[in-house]
Amino acid sequence: MARLLRALAALLVLLLAAASVAVADDGETLLEIKKSFRDGGNALYDWSGDGASPGYCSWRGVLCDNVTFAVAALNLSGLNLEGEISAAIGSLQRLVSIDLKSNGLSGQIPDEIGDCSLLETLDLSSNNLEGDIPFSMSKLKHLENLILKNNKLVGVIPSTLSQLPNLKILDLAQNKLSGEIPNLIYWNEVLQYLGLRSNSLEGSLSPDMCQLTGLWYFDVKNNSLTGAIPETIGNCTSFQVLDLSNNHLTGEIPFNIGFLQVATLSLQGNKFSGPIPSVIGLMQALAVLDLSFNELSGPIPSILGNLTYTEKLYLQGNRLTGLIPPELGNMSTLHYLELNDNLLTGFIPPDLGKLTELFELNLANNNLIGPIPENLSSCANLISFNAYGNKLNGTIPRSFHKLESLTYLNLSSNHLSGALPIEVARMRNLDTLDLSCNMITGSIPSAIGKLEHLLRLNLSKNNVAGHIPAEFGNLRSIMEIDLSYNHLSGLIPQEVGMLQNLILLKLESNNITGDVSSLIYCLSLNILNVSYNHLYGTVPTDNNFSRFSPDSFLGNPGLCGYWLHSASCTQLSNAEQMKRSSSAKASMFAAIGVGAVLLVIMLVILVVICWPHNSPVLKDVSVNKPDNLASASNNIHPKLVILHMNMALYVYDDIMRMTENLSEKYIIGYGASSTVYRCDLKNCKPIAIKKLYAHYPQSLKEFETELETVGSIKHRNLVSLQGYSLSPSGNLLFYDYMENGSLWDILHAASSKKKKLDWEARLKIALGAAQGLAYLHHECSPRIIHRDVKSKNILLDKDYEAHLADFGIAKSLCVSKTHTSTYVMGTIGYIDPEYARTSRINEKSDVYSYGIVLLELLTGKKPVDDECNLHHLILSKAAENTVMETVDQDITDTCKDLGEVKKVFQLALLCSKRQPSDRPTMHEVARVLDSLVCPAGPPPKQAQAQAQAQASEKPSTTAPSYVSEYVGLRGGGGGSALSCTNSSSASDAELFMKFGEVISRSTE
Template identity: 35%
Template sequence: MVLHFEIWALVIALLLALQHPVLVNSQNLTCNSDDFAGLNGFINGLESPIDGWSTANSSCCDWVGVKCDPSSGRVVKLELPKKRLTGNLTDSLFNLVHLQTLNLSHNFLKGPLPVSVFHLPNLQFLDLSSNEIIGDLPVSINLPALQELDISDNSFTGFLPSGLCVNSTEISYLRLAVNNFTGNIPPQFGDCSFLEHLCVASNFLTGDIPEFLFRLPKLRELALQDNGFTTITGFGNSSRSNRLVRLDVSSNRLSGSIPDVFLDFPNLSYFAAQSNRLSGVIPPSLSSSPAISSLNLRNNSLGGLIDFDCLKMVNLTSLDLGTNNFSGTIPEKLASCRKLKALNLARNRLRGQIPESFKNFESLSYLSLSNCSFINLSSSLKILQHCPNLTVLVLTMNFHTEQLPSDDDLQFKSLKALVIANCRLTGSVPLWLNGLTDLQLLDLSWNELTGTIPAFLGDFKSLFYLDLSNNSLSGEIPKNLTELPSLISRDISLQEPAPDFPFFTKRNSSGSRLILRYNQIMSFPPSIDLSSNLLTGPIWPEFGILKKLHVLDLKHNNLSGTIPSSLSGMRSIETLDLSYNSLTGTIPPSLVNLSFLSKFSVAFNNLSGSVPNGGQFPTFANSSYEGNRGLCTGGRAVYPCERTTLPELTPRKTKKNIGKVVGMAIGICFGTLILLGLVFMVVVRSTGRQEVDPEIEDSYNDDDKNDEFESQVVLFNSSSEWLSIDDVLKSTNSFDQSNIIGCGGFGLVFKATLPGNQKVAIKKLSGDCGQVDREFQAEVETLSRAQHPNLVLLQGYCKYKKERLLIYSFMENGSLDYWLHEKSDGRSTLDWTARLHIAQGAIRGLAYLHQSCEPHILHRDIKSSNILLDENFEAHLADFGLARLILPYDTHVTTDLVGTLGYIPPEYGQASVASYKGDVYSFGVVLLELLTGKRPMDMCKPKGGRDLISWVIQMKTEKRENEVIDSFIFNKEHASEMLSVLEIAFACLKESPKLRPTTQDLLSWLDNVGGLETS
C-alpha cells in the first residue's frame, strides 16, 4: 500500500514538473489576429502606453498582464490592476471572445463602458472597481459564464441591470456599491440562484427591500446600507434553508416594524439596522436567535420592553439598543447572555434598578446606561462590581439627587473608565475609588459633591482624564495631583478593542453647547478639570511637571496666590483657564513658551502688571484678561499700560492730604468693588452651574441701540435675488444649539436651510473683526473668488449688529476627522481607494490656494477636521484665509503663526512666520492619518506611539513600514500604493522646509502614486 502511494506521488510530481514549462513556453505563442486587434484597439483608447506592451510585437501573449491558453494560443486573461491607466475602454475588447478574466480595477479609466464588454461569451471574472467610469449599464447583459462582477466605486448611473441574472445564471459575487444607481432592486435579481455575496451599498436606491433577495438559496452576505430604502416588508416568507450570515440595512429610511422572520435565518450572525426610522418592538425571532453575535439597532424609534431570550442567544457578544424608546426595566434574564462583551442601552426610557443578575456578566467589558431613569446607585455599584472584566462603565444622567455611595467594600478590579456625571449626586468623592488601580478616566462632573478632593487620586498610575467640575468641592487642590505618572511620562495603553457604538457624550470644554461623542477612552484629551467648585489655596508650582497635560481648567473657584512661572513646563497644554479666582501678582513671562496654548483666560482675578507680549499671548482676546484692574496689556486692550493719572491737586494740598484723599478714594472704590464682586460671584455661581451653558445665549434678540452698521446679507453667484437677516435667523432657529454642526478656532458653525431649500453652513466668527466695514467686505469678496471643486465655497456673508457671519456650502458627510476617529464604522467605511481619493482632492484644493488663486492664500491650519466631505466623499478644504478676517489678538489662529497640536511644523516653534512649506508639513501629517487611522497625538499609546510622526519614523527605521498601515485597509493588492503615499508623507515631514516638496509636486505624485523618487 505504501509502495503504491509512493508511485502515484512520483507520477503526480512528474506531471506537475512537465506541466509548468508548458505554461511558460505557451507565452511565446504568436497572438491570434483577432486578439491582437482587440488588444491593439484597447491600448489605442488609453491616454498613455502600457509598460511592457509593444504593438510592433505580434507575440501579445508575452505582454504584461496578458495570459494565453497554451493549447489554443487565445487570450484568456487580461489583468492590469493598479497600473495608473487613464483613458477610455473601446469596443475592440469584443474581439477577445475567449477572455475569461478581465481585471482593470484601481485605475483612472473614465467615460462610459462599451456595451461589447457585456457580450463576451467566456468571461467569468470582471473587475472594473475603483475607476471613474460613468453612464448607465445596459439592461441586457449577455455574459453566460460570469461568476464574479465588481464595478464598485465608480460613477455609474441609472437603474441596476435587470437582465444580469437572466443570462449570467452562475454569478456568485456581485458588488455594485459606491455608485449613483437609482430606482429599485430589479425582480430579476431573484434569479441569481448561485449568488453568495451582494453589495449595493452607498447608492441612491429606493423603495422596498424585496422579498426575493432573502430567498436566494446560497446568499451569505447582503449589504444594503447607505441608500434610501423605505420598507423592509419583503423580509418575510423566506426559506428556512437560508444561508445568510451578514445583513446590513443601516442608514436607510426604513420605517415600520422589524418583521418577525429571523427563524428563517438560522445562520445570521451579524445584523445592523441602526440609523433608520424603525418602530415597534424587537420581534421574538430576533430576540431569541441563537446565531446572532452582533446586533445593532441604535438610533431608531423602537419601543416596548427589552425582552431577549439569552438562553437561546448563546453567541451574542455585542448589543446596541441606544437612542430608542425602550421602556420599563432591564430584564433579569438579560444577564444570561454570558458571552456579551458590549452593551449599550443609553438614551432610552428605562427605569428601575439594575438587575441583581448583572453580577453574572462574566465577559461584559463595556456598559453604557446613560440618559435613562435608573435609581439606587448604591445597589447598582454593588452588583456591577462583580463583573470581573468590566472596563468601561457609563451611568451619566441617572440616579438623580441620590447620594454617591461611600461603601469601602466596593471593588472594580478591571475598571478603566468610570463616568457618573450630571446626576446631581450628593455626598463626597468616595474612598472606594482608591481601589480602582487601573483607572484611566474619571468623570464625576455636574453633581453636588462636597468635601475635599481626596489625595489618593494622585496615586493612580494610569489616570490621565479627571473631571470633577461643577460640584461644591472645597479645600486645597491635592498636591499629588501634580504627580500623576501618565501626565508626566508614563505610557498607558488600552488593550481592549473599542466597541462599535458611542459610549461617551461630552459637553465641549470650549463653552459651547456642542456635544462631543467618543467611541473609546483614548479619544479624550489628557485633562484635569476642577472648575466651578469652592476650592481654595494656591495653584501648585508642581503642575509644571505635567508635560503631557492638554487641559487644565481651574476657573470659578476661590484660588489665591500667584500664578507659578513653572507652569511653562506644561509643554503640551492647549487650554489653561484660571479665570474667576482671587489670584494676585503678574502673569509669568515664562508662559510665552507654551507653544500649543490655544485657550487662555485669567479674567476676573486681582492680577497686575503687563501681559506677556510673546508666544501665543498676542492671539488671545481681550476677554481673557478683563476684570483685573491692575493688569495692563500694552496699548491695544481693555486696560492700556499708559493710563491717565489722577488730576494734579492744588498747591495748598500737602502730601499728607493727598495721601488721605487717594486713600479714601481707593478705600471707597475698593469697598464698592468688593461688594459688587460678591454680588457678581453669587450671580455667576448660581448661573454658572446650569446645565445649559449661558455663554452662547442668543445675542440676536438683544435690542442694541448702538448698531455700528446696517444689517446686510450678501450672496455671491446665487440664484436668490435677495436674502434678509430674518431669513438667516429663521434658517438657524436664531442660532439655536441644536443646529450646531462644528466648532473651531474661528467660531461655531450652524447648519441652515435657506429659502428655496438650499442647505448651507453658517460660521459665526468669534472675536472682533479687525477691519472696518469696507475692509471686511473687500477681504470677504477676495476669499469668495477662491473657486475650486476641492474648496468649501464661500457663498456669502452677513453683517448683523456686531456679528459677522460667513455662509458656506454645506458638506453632507462632515469632516475627515469624524470618519477616521469618531464614527464607529468610519475607518472600515473609508477603504484605501476612498482615502487616496480624499488625499488627492485635498492636495488639489491646497495647490490651488498656493499657486493658482489670486492672491495666493496660505491655509495656516491644515488638519483632518478642516477637510470636509460632500455626499460623494469628495474632499473640500475649509477655513482657508480666515486669519485675514480676525485681529491677531482675537483668536488663537494668528495671521502669522497658527496650527493645531500634532500638525504644527517644527520651525513654527522658532518664532518663524507661517509659510507654504508649513502647510505642506501639516498635509503630510494628514497623509499619515489616512494611512494609519491614528490621531497625530494619542496619550494612550505605548512609548513612541503617542506622537504619530515619531512612531512612524521609528517603524520605518526598523523596516516595519507595513505595520503602520491601518488594518482596515491593508492588503497585499494595495500595499505598493500605500507605501508610495507613505514616502510622500515622509517628504512632506522633512525637518528643513527647503527640502519639502511644493504642492504642485504633491499633486503630481499623488495623481501618479508610486512615481515618487526618494533620496
C-alpha cells in the same frame, strides 16, 4: 490507416493555424487597449512590439492559455492607470478574468465587454467609471463575480442581470445608482453576495428577498429605501449578514426576524418604532446587534443576556425606558455596550462588572441614579466609560485605579460629590478626564501630574478649592485644561507656562491671584480665559497673547494693558500715586529707624570678624542643589564642549554672535522639550542648536556623562551630537543640521506646504530609521533604548536619508534585560501599551513605536487625530481585509508593486503586536525592509526547504496566505549605498518562518 493519419495531420494544421491567428489578434488587441490608457508610471513598459508573436503572454498582467496562447486573464489592478477602457477589450473572446480595480479609469464601461462570452470574473472596482451599467452584460452567461463598487455609475440596476445563471457575487456598492432593486434579482438561485450600500436606491424591500436561498450577505446600507421589513424576513435562513442601516425604513421590527441565524444584524439609522422583540434574545449566532438611532421604545428585554457570543450591542439613540437589565452582565464576550441617549432609569447594575472583555461602556444622557458601582472596576479591559448627563450621586469609586487600560472617563453633568480621589492618578493611560458639572469638593491632587498621557482635563463647575498643582507641568501631552467656575486660589504655576501642547486653558470665575506673564511661553495656546479672578499686573502683548480678546481678562481690576481698552490701569496708577503721597512722611521716619538698626548690626558683624578665633569648617551651601545650580552661583562664563572636529574652531561667543544671542529669527522649530535654532558656521556648514526648556537637570554630572556617550556614537542613520554647552543662561545641544526637517513635517504639513514622498523614498526612510534603531539596540555599548521613537525624531537630510534624533539623552540601557521606570516616557500614539501599563521598558517598546511610524509612512495619517487612533483604525481595516484602502495616494501613484506595500503593512502590525515577545527585533525588521529596497531575487531552494522542514517540526497553525510572501523575500545584499544589512543571528529561512508564525496568531 494512411487515410486516418492524413486526417489527423490536416486537423493539426488547422489547430496551429487557429492558434497563430489567436496569437496575432490578441497581441494587437492588447496594444490597442494600451492606447486608451494613460500610463504615467510606465507600468505597462513591456507592452511593446507588434504583438504578432506569443511574447505578449509574458507582458505584465497578462495570462495566456498554454495551448492556444489566447489571453485568458488580464490583471492590471493597482497600477495607477488612467484613461478609459477600450472597446477593443471585447475582441479578447477567450478571457476568463478581467481585474482592473484600484486604478483611475474613467468614462463608461464599453458595451463590447459583453462579447467576452467566457468571462467568469469582472472586477472594475475603485475607479472613476461613469455612466450606466451596460445591458450587454446579460450575455456573460459564465459570469460568477461582478464587482463594480466604488465608482460613479448612475442609472438603474439592469434587471437583465437576473439572466446571469452563474452569478454568485454582485457588488455595486458606493456608486450613484438609483431606482428600485430589480425584483428579478431575488430569483437568482446561486447568488451568495449582494452589496448595494451607499447608492441612492429607492422603493421598499421585496418579500421575494428570501427567495435567495444561497445568499449569505445582504447589504443595502446608506440608501433611501422606505416601507417596512417584510414579514417573510424569517424565511431568509441563509443570511449571515443583514445590513439595512441608514435608510428610511419604518414600522416595527417583525417578530419573525428572530428566526434568522445572522452573525450581523444592523438596523441603525432608520425610523423603526415599537419595542425590541424579545425573540432577538434567541438569535444565538449574533456577533453584532445594532438597533441604534431609531424610535424604539419600551424596556430592554432581559433575554438579551442570553446572547453570550455577541461582541457589540448598540441600542443608543432611541426612546428606551425602564431599568438596565442585570442580565446583560451575562454577555460574557461583549466588547461594546452603547445604551446612551435613551430614557433609562434606575441604578447601574453591579452585574455589568462581570463583563471582563468590555472595551467601551456608554450610558450617557439617561436618567440613571445612585452611586457608580465599585464592581465596574472588574472590567479590566475597559477603554472608555461615559456616564455623562445622568443623576448619579455618591463619590468616584477609588477602585477605578484598577482600570489600567482606561483612556476615556466622562462622568460630567451628574450629582457626584466628595473629593477627587488620589487613586485617579494611577489610571496611567487616561487621555480624557471630564468630571465637570458635579459637586466635587476638596483640592486637586498633585498626583494628577503623573497622568502623562492626559490630553483633556475638565473639572469645571464644581466646588474644588486650593491651589493649581505645580505638578501640572508634568502633563507633557495636555492640550485642554478647564478648571473654571470653582474656588481655586493662589498663583498660576510657572510650570503651566511650559506646557508646549496646551491649546485651551480656562480658569475663569475662581479666586486666582498673581499675573499671567508665565503663560507667554505657551506658544500653542489658542483659547485663554482668566476672567473674574483677582489677577494683577500688565497683560503681555507679544507671542501668543495677541490672539486673545479683552473678554478673556474681564473682572480682574488689577490687570493692565494698553490693548485692553480699560480704565482700570489708569485708576490703579492714580491710586498708587495717592497711596505713595500719603505715606511718604511715614516712610521717611521708618527709613531713619531702619537705618539706625542696620548700623548697629554692621558694627556687631565687624566686631565678630575682627575678634580672633579659630576658623570653623564651613558647609557647602550648594550641596543640596542640582550640580549646575551650584555652579551657577560661581558665575562661571559658559563654555562650549566640542565632541567632533566640525566645530573645533569655535567658542561659545562665536555661536552667540552668529545667532545674535539666539534671536527669534533663527528659530526653525519647537519641540516638547526645546526650541531649535539654525546657525550657519563660517565654513558654510549649518548646525542645529537645541535650547532645552529645563535649565537645571537634577544631576549635571550624570547628564554630561550621557552627552559624552551620545557624542561618541556615529552611524549614518543617527543624528550626530557635535557639542554642548551647559550653563545657568541655558543648556544648548549642537547637532548636525538636516535640510529637509522631520518626517512629521513632510507627512503632516499643511496641503499648501506638503511635499510629495514617493514609495521608493518612503521605503528608504523606513529602512534608514530601522538601521539606526537597530544600531542603538544591538551594536552600542552600552546598549541604548530610544524611548521616544516618532516621526518628529526622524530627520531627513538633503537626499531624504533618514537620521534618528534625540536618542540616549533620557536613559541608556546597560546590561540588564529590562529597566523599571516610574516615569513613562514617549509621545501619545506611539507609546507601547505594555510599557504604559507596567512602566517596564526594553528594546521591544521602541519596536512598537517604530511600527506606528511605519503606519504613518503608509497612510500619511497622524497616530492620533480627531480622537481617531491610527493603530486601532488599521487593526479594524485588517480584520475587514480592507487595509489597502488606507494607503496614501502618493504611494498608489508611484508604487509599481502594491504587494510591497502589503508586506510593509504586515511588518508594521507585527512590530505593534500587543505582546512584546511577539515583536521582531530591529535587526530583523531592517532585514525585511532591506530585502524590499535591495531585492536580490528569490531565496535558494535550500533555504526554502530548510524553512519548510522547520515548519513541519512546529505545532501546526493556519498561517495566512502572506506567509509565503515573507518566505519569498531574501534579506541580504552587498555593501550598497543603502547599507543593505546582513545579520548572522538567523538564516533567512528561519527569520521569515518566524514572522509567518507570529503573524498567524491574532493581530493583537
